[in-house]
Amino acid sequence: MNILELNHLTKKFGDFIAVDNMSLNVKSGEIFGFLGANGAGKSTTIHMIAGLIRNNEGEMKILGKNIAKNQRFAKMNIGIVPQDLAIYEDLTAYENVRFFAGLYGLRGAVLEERVAEALQFVGLSDKAKSFPKSFSGGMKRRLNIACAIAHRPKLIIMDEPTVGIDPQSRNYILTSVKKLNEMGSTIIYTSHYMEEVEEICSRIAIVDHGKIIAEGSKEQLKAIITENKNITIEVKSADSINIEQLKEIHGVETVQVEDNVLKIHSATGVNNLNKIIASLLQTGTEIRSIDEKEPNLETVFLTLTGRNLRD
Numbered sequence: 001m002n003i004l005e006l007n008h009l010t011k012k013f014g015d016f017i018a019v020d021n022m023s024l025n026v027k028s029g030e031i032f033g034f035l036g037a038n039g040a041g042k043s044t045t046i047h048m049i050a051g052l053i054r055n056n057e058g059e060m061k062i063l064g065k066n067i068a069k070n071q072r073f074a075k076m077n078i079g080i081v082p083q084d085l086a087i088y089e090d091l092t093a094y095e096n097v098r099f100f101a102g103l104y105g106l107r108g109a110v111l112e113e114r115v116a117e118a119l120q121f122v123g124l125s126d127k128a129k130s131f132p133k134s135f136s137g138g139m140k141r142r143l144n145i146a147c148a149i150a151h152r153p154k155l156i157i158m159d160e161p162t163v164g165i166d167p168q169s170r171n172y173i174l175t176s177v178k179k180l181n182e183m184g185s186t187i188i189y190t191s192h193y194m195e196e197v198e199e200i201c202s203r204i205a206i207v208d209h210g211k212i213i214a215e216g217s218k219e220q221l222k223a224i225i226t227e228n229k230n231i232t233i234e235v236k237s238a239d240s241i242n243i244e245q246l247k248e249i250h251g252v253e254t255v256q257v258e259d260n261v262l263k264i265h266s267a268t269g270v271n272n273l274n275k276i277i278a279s280l281l282q283t284g285t286e287i288r289s290i291d292e293k294e295p296n297l298e299t300v301f302l303t304l305t306g307r308n309l310r311d
C-alpha cells in the first residue's frame with residue numbers, strides 16, 4: 001500500500017521550476033531515500049508535503065487522502081524533521097517537544113507520556129529541563145527529531161538530518177531511523193550523502209533539477225550503469241603494457257593508461273582479474289598495487305547526470 005503519492009507535482013518560483021512534474025509513490029513500511037545534490041528540489045518537495053508552500057500543479061496524497069483537502073489528517077500522520085532546526089532556544093527540551101506535540105492535538109496525560117517517550121528515544125531524557133543553547137549541534141538535531149515524532153506519525157520525513165554534525169551523532173541518528181522504521185513508521189530520508197542512503201534505504205529516488213531521474217533498489221540503480229567494475233592497477237612502468245591484448249580479455253570494456261596507472265572498466269560477474277594480471281606479467285610489467293571496486297550510488301549519479309553528487 002502506498003503511504004504517500006505525489007502525482008505530477010510542480011513548483012515554480014517565478015520562471016524557475018524547482019520541482020518539475022514529479023510523480024512518486026512511497027510504500028508503507030519502507031525507508032525511502034531521496035537523493036540529490038544541493039538545489040535539486042528536495043526541500044521544496046518536502047515543504048509542499050508539509051503544507052508550508054503551495055504547489056502550482058499536481059496532487060499529493062497521504063494514506064490515499066488528498067493532503068490539501070485533509071490538512072488535519074495529514075498533520076496527524078506526517079512528522080517532518082526540517083533541515084533548518086525548528087526549535088525554540090528559550091524553551092527547555094521538554095517544553096519544545098510538548099509544544100510541537102500539542103500542535104498535533106495531543107493533550108493531558110497522553111501528551112506528557114509521548115513527550116517523555118520521544119525524549120527518551122533520542123537520548124535526551126536527562127536533558128529534559130535544559131535549554132537548547134547549551135546543546136551541541138548533534139543534540140539539537142536529536143531534539144528536532146523528538147519534536148517531529150512525539151505524535152507517533154505513520155510517515156516521518158527527514159530533510160538532511162545529519163548535515164554538519166559529528167560522526168557519533170550521525171551514527172546515533174542513522175540507528176534511530178532504523179529503529180523508528182522497525183517500530184512501524186515509514187521514513188523518507190533526504191540526503192546528499194550517498195553512503196547514508198546506501199546504508200539505510202530500501203528504495204531510492206535520485207532527483208536532479210526537480211525531476212526524478214532514476215528510482216529503485218540499490219541493486220536496480222547500480223544495474224543502470226554498464227561499466228560495472230573499476231579495476232585500478234599501479235605499475236612500475238606502463239611502457240610494456242599491451243593494451244590490445246588486455247582489451248581482448250572477456251569482460252574488459254575499456255582500458256586507459258595514465259602515467260603509471262592502468263584503469264580498466266570490466267563487466268561485473270566476469271572473473272577476469274587473473275587473465276589481466278597474466279597479460280601484464282607476460283609482457284614484463286611490474287605490478288605495484290591492484291584495487292578493484294564495485295560501483296556505488298556516486299558512480300550511478302555521475303553516469304546519469306555527468307556531475308558529482310557533492311559540490
Ligand SMILES: Nc1ncnc2c1ncn2[C@@H]1O[C@H](COP(=O)(O)OP(=O)(O)OP(=O)(O)O)[C@@H](O)[C@H]1O
Pocket residue numbers: 013016018036037038039040041042043044045083160
Ligand atoms: N523561495 C524560493 N524562491 C526562489 N527560489 C527558490 C526558493 N526556494 C528554493 N528555491 C530554489 O529552488 C531550487 C531547489 O531548492 P531546494 O531547497 O528544494 O533544493 P534541495 O534539493 O533541498 O537542496 P538543499 O540540500 O541545498 O536544500 C534551488 O535552486 C533553490 O535556489
